[in-house]
Amino acid sequence: MSRLSALFPAAVMLLFATAPLAAQPRSLAGVSASDVAAGQKIFDAQCAWCHGAGGTGGTGPNLHRATLRHAENDAALVQIVRAGIPGTEMPSFAIALTDRMARQTAAYVRSLGRTRARPLPGNAQQGAALYQSSGCAACHILSGQGGALGPELTRIGALRGAPYLRDALVAPAATHPPGYLVVRAVTGEGREIRGVRVNEDVFWILIRDAGGTVHSLEKSRLTTVERQLDASLMPSYATRFSEAQLDDVVAYLAGLRGEP
Numbered sequence: 001m002s003r004l005s006a007l008f009p010a011a012v013m014l015l016f017a018t019a020p021l022a023a024q025p026r027s028l029a030g031v032s033a034s035d036v037a038a039g040q041k042i043f044d045a046q047c048a049w050c051h052g053a054g055g056t057g058g059t060g061p062n063l064h065r066a067t068l069r070h071a072e073n074d075a076a077l078v079q080i081v082r083a084g085i086p087g088t089e090m091p092s093f094a095i096a097l098t099d100r101m102a103r104q105t106a107a108y109v110r111s112l113g114r115t116r117a118r119p120l121p122g123n124a125q126q127g128a129a130l131y132q133s134s135g136c137a138a139c140h141i142l143s144g145q146g147g148a149l150g151p152e153l154t155r156i157g158a159l160r161g162a163p164y165l166r167d168a169l170v171a172p173a174a175t176h177p178p179g180y181l182v183v184r185a186v187t188g189e190g191r192e193i194r195g196v197r198v199n200e201d202v203f204w205i206l207i208r209d210a211g212g213t214v215h216s217l218e219k220s221r222l223t224t225v226e227r228q229l230d231a232s233l234m235p236s237y238a239t240r241f242s243e244a245q246l247d248d249v250v251a252y253l254a255g256l257r258g259e260p
Helices: 003-023 033-046 074-083 099-113 124-133 162-170 243-254
Strands: 182-187 192-200 204-209 214-218 222-228
Touching (some): 033 099, 162 243, 182 204, 182 214
Antiparallel strands (some): 182 192
8 A cells, every 4th residue: 555545544533623623613702803893884784774773673673682583693693684684684794794793793783782781771671562552462462362453462572673663553553464455355345444455366356354354355356456555454542551651662662582
């Protein structure tokens, strides 16, 4: 056996022994302060639209938490920053961000998790009582109970920030959630049906009205199909609740994270 042949098995073993080490994700713990500062600038420009200034939450969740549901480690967080989360509202930034920029942004997000979030004003217990007494359960499912006219709220605090939740109470049409398009249809007999679109194809449209009834309507038999892009079936609570009551309900909703 030649010397080269004798060395080959040893080289292969060395390759397989070191490959897992090379594949291990790099931790963000050693990222420099200047990289974190650069990540903050990227975050402010690209991410604050959804996650709020300083990551305090908006249409995206508050990031001032040590553990993030979709990012079990630093490598996963960097991947999310670059590629987004399929099937959610978190978009991909693969074109906009280089690998280094993604790591810088992820490092800044990790720094937010080490910063204690400001406590929200309001009393969550009183907010829970207001939620029940105001009939919110008639339209929203919470822990398997309630109506399906509006979005499910079981994990709403993990998905939305407090500013968004308050806006949704005060101006629900302005914070129109995806998948809850309001449609007004009029039949050939003059009957009007208004509600949330459940499904639609070329020939049929399904509308769930405010009472929870789903109407299956053949489009050819309708005189009007009006898609109200800026409408919502949810009433505004701007005058129904006081400022203190709004704080209470937001505190309650922000605490809903699907935890037992």
